[in-house]
Amino acid sequence: xxxxLAKPKRKNPLVRTRxxxxxxxxxxxxxxxxxxxxATGRFMLQCCGECGQYIYPVREACPNCLSAFLPFKDAPTGxxxxxxxRIEVTGDPYFREHMPWRxxxxxxxxxxxxxxxxxxxxxxxxxxxxxxxxLDRAGQAVLFASPVSETPDMEDxxxxxxxxxxxxxxxxxxxEGRSPxxxxxxxxxxxxxxxxxxVGVADRWKPFEEQxxxxxxxxxxxxxxxxxxxxxxxxxxxxxGAKVEILINTxxxxxxxxxxxAGAINTARDAMDHTVMGLMRLAQAFGxxxxxxxxxxxxxxxxxxxxxxxxxxxxxxxxxxHSAAHAACLSLSQWLRSELRQGGVxxxxxFTGPLDTEWFQTVPPPKVAPKALADAIxxxxxxxxxxxxxxxxxxxxxxxxFDNPKAVERxxxx
Amino acid sequence: MNGDILATFAxxxxxxxxxxxxxxxxxxxxxxxxxxPPELGQSAPFRMERISRYDAAGPAWYWxxxxxxxxxxxxxxxPIHWYTGRDLPLNSVDTLPPSDMIAAACVIDCSxxxxxxxxxLLTVADVAKWEKKHGRIPPRSWVLLRTDWSxxxxxxxxxLLADGAHTxxxxxxxxxxxxxxxxxxxxxxxxIGTDAGQAGHFSPPYPAHHYxxxxxxxxxxxxxxxxxxxxxxxxxVSAPLKIQNGSGSPLRVLALVQERSTG
Numbered sequence: 001x002x003x004x005l006a007k008p009k010r011k012n013p014l015v016r017t018r019x020x021x022x023x024x025x026x027x028x029x030x031x032x033x034x035x036x037x038x039a040t041g042r043f044m045l046q047c048c049g050e051c052g053q054y055i056y057p058v059r060e061a062c063p064n065c066l067s068a069f070l071p072f073k074d075a076p077t078g079x080x081x082x083x084x085x086r087i088e089v090t091g092d093p094y095f096r097e098h099m100p101w102r103x104x105x106x107x108x109x110x111x112x113x114x115x116x117x118x119x120x121x122x123x124x125x126x127x128x129x130x131x132x133x134x135l136d137r138a139g140q141a142v143l144f145a146s147p148v149s150e151t152p153d154m155e156d157x158x159x160x161x162x163x164x165x166x167x168x169x170x171x172x173x174x175x176e177g178r179s180p181x182x183x184x185x186x187x188x189x190x191x192x193x194x195x196x197x198x199v200g201v202a203d204r205w206k207p208f209e210e211q212x213x214x215x216x217x218x219x220x221x222x223x224x225x226x227x228x229x230x231x232x233x234x235x236x237x238x239x240x241g242a243k244v245e246i247l248i249n250t251x252x253x254x255x256x257x258x259x260x261x262a263g264a265i266n267t268a269r270d271a272m273d274h275t276v277m278g279l280m281r282l283a284q285a286f287g288x289x290x291x292x293x294x295x296x297x298x299x300x301x302x303x304x305x306x307x308x309x310x311x312x313x314x315x316x317x318x319x320x321x322h323s324a325a326h327a328a329c330l331s332l333s334q335w336l337r338s339e340l341r342q343g344g345v346x347x348x349x350x351f352t353g354p355l356d357t358e359w360f361q362t363v364p365p366p367k368v369a370p371k372a373l374a375d376a377i378x379x380x381x382x383x384x385x386x387x388x389x390x391x392x393x394x395x396x397x398x399x400x401x402f403d404n405p406k407a408v409e410r411x412x413x414x
Numbered sequence: 415m416n417g418d419i420l421a422t423f424a425x426x427x428x429x430x431x432x433x434x435x436x437x438x439x440x441x442x443x444x445x446x447x448x449x450x451p452p453e454l455g456q457s458a459p460f461r462m463e464r465i466s467r468y469d470a471a472g473p474a475w476y477w478x479x480x481x482x483x484x485x486x487x488x489x490x491x492x493p494i495h496w497y498t499g500r501d502l503p504l505n506s507v508d509t510l511p512p513s514d515m516i517a518a519a520c521v522i523d524c525s526x527x528x529x530x531x532x533x534x535l536l537t538v539a540d541v542a543k544w545e546k547k548h549g550r551i552p553p554r555s556w557v558l559l560r561t562d563w564s565x566x567x568x569x570x571x572x573x574l575l576a577d578g579a580h581t582x583x584x585x586x587x588x589x590x591x592x593x594x595x596x597x598x599x600x601x602x603x604x605x606i607g608t609d610a611g612q613a614g615h616f617s618p619p620y621p622a623h624h625y626x627x628x629x630x631x632x633x634x635x636x637x638x639x640x641x642x643x644x645x646x647x648x649x650x651v652s653a654p655l656k657i658q659n660g661s662g663s664p665l666r667v668l669a670l671v672q673e674r675s676t677g
Contacts, residue, residue, distance in 0.1 A: 205569040
């Protein structure tokens with residue numbers, strides 16, 4: 001039985017904050033097929049294109065037929081525990097701080113056997129298990145086995161929490177309170193057990209509709225935050241930088257224009273300043289302190305979420321500036337990811353299709369309801385994902401980009 | 415003779431006989447700017463980003479890059495700002511005659527009325543009342559509308575409601591009168607525009623902009639400290655930045671006020 005996570009006590013100011021350490025991070029290039037699967041929450045293993053056998057660990061050639069055609073394919077998630085090892089002592093600096101650590105040898109239903117991380121609620125040898133690929137603190141894919149059916153407080157298992165970014169008892173900053181997602185996100189985070197939700201609002205002198213709804217949520221605190229102002233972002237970080245364990249950047253600035261319009265440069269500059277430079281300002285102000293708090297107790301800094309448009313992956317002419325800005329945000333986000341990884345803080349990109357909001361009024365359905373996006377983000381945090389695709393449009397574009405990026409480009413706007 | 419006047423003037427400044435009042439708000443990122451419907455172009459707010467501060471990017475010096483719209487903070491409107499003034503000669507901030515940058519000011523105190531009614535409108539009757547006390551408004555003078563609005567901050571200052579801003583300003587008739595009958599050099603306010611918050615609904619829309627700039631006159635807005643000026647007798651120094659073809663600019667507005675000594 002998992003012991004429920006206790007509400008963390010206030011920090012002892014006389015005690016040094018532990019510096020983040022990472023589990024071993026070396027992987028072969030081929031092994032990043034597992035990283036791709038883990039990032040999106042899929043369970044994929046190599047499956048020989050010739051003889052059809054699933055293979056683990058990752059190899060260059062099929063051990064059965066020697067074929068080099070070994071694509072990654074979705075695999076059945078079941079398995080049986082063959083043996084269990086509880087590691088009490090290790091020389092690895094990361095795992096030393098997390099002893100004891102449960103591992104097991106599992107025979108996968110699809111064939112191969114693997115050494116996996118074991119959830120505390122898994123039974124002894126012979127038990128049926130459910131396998132998943134998780135990204136560990138180093139951002140690398142690992143196999144994780146959980147009980148087949150849900151157990152009480154199973155999300156509080158200390159090993160599982162190392163693989164996820166659960167909002168429970170963590171403090172969250174939503175950067176743009178005027179975002180249509182902010183209310184739904186604050187509600188979903190509180191439901192998931194977040195200790196506090198800071199909501200950034202720029203230009204407090206401009207009234208906004210969602211203010212009342214946000215005020216009504218217990219545990220929500222408004223903070224001044226204008227992403228277009230370096231000073232504003234820095235000042236907020238000085239106040240609450242060390243209290244933010246999850247940062248969710250909801251910044252967006254949708255202003256449709258045509259590439260050849262006289263004012264398009266201004267529109268683009270505004271959008272870039274809000275989103276791209278806004279993300280850069282946030283990264284500079286909040287990145288260092290979050291990275292340094294990656295091992296700050298059971299509820300240390302754990303995740304940075306960027307809400308991005310799926311059109312950042314392939315430009316759509318009706319929202320050309322929006323697409324270009326989010327493409328730049330994606331690039332910046334990858335940069336941020338590599339920086340924050342050193343502290344064990346994961347960067348999650350939530351790619352969404354057009355939201356069912358005013359700026360996408362003329363776009364035909366399917367559109368993404370703000371609640372659906374909010375729920376997907378919280379689900380991604382709880383499952384420890386890295387790339388989340390929300391809504392039919394985003395999922396469709398993701399699949400088609402994987403298949404043929406040129407076709408996505410040509411068909412956009414037709 | 416001229417030398418004597420300036421020497422006297424300099425002496426009066428040095429002795430404090432002439433007081434200099436700063437009518438300018440500090441340019442800061444938080445100061446409200448005019449808000450347009452979101453699908454239209456917006457004025458960039460004031461922003462300051464550091465180049466260096468005695469650090470690796472500049473070991474011995476501190477300096478910043480600035481960004482702002484022409485109509486940010488306490489600012490000047492040139493005739494080219496409005497379509498009615500677009501074809502006039504010398505209509506941009508770089509070409510406007512420097513002699514227009516120093517002029518007398520008549521201050522009409524409507525602070526009591528504006529305190530009661532955010533939509534207070536200055537009328538010809540209010541001007542007549544002022545003229546009864548101080549005489550006819552001299553040609554080429556500034557008329558400054560004192561509302562004490564500059565003492566408000568943030569949301570109360572912008573006063574944006576669901577149907578737009580609610581801030582005091584002039585009605586259409588008084589602008590026609592001041593520009594046509596009194597030949598004022600410009601009109602100044604403490605609010606975000608020379609026009610009232612609801613002036614988009616007037617006829618013509620935005621009458622202060624319409625009439626002032628159509629006749630080659632100027633606007634000053636977001637002024638402060640008008641309560642420190644006499645109703646008559648102050649001189650205003652308002653020199654906008656010399657921006658090529660600029661429609662306006664933030665500026666330092668100074669008022670010179672002669673102390674009325676009792677001795």
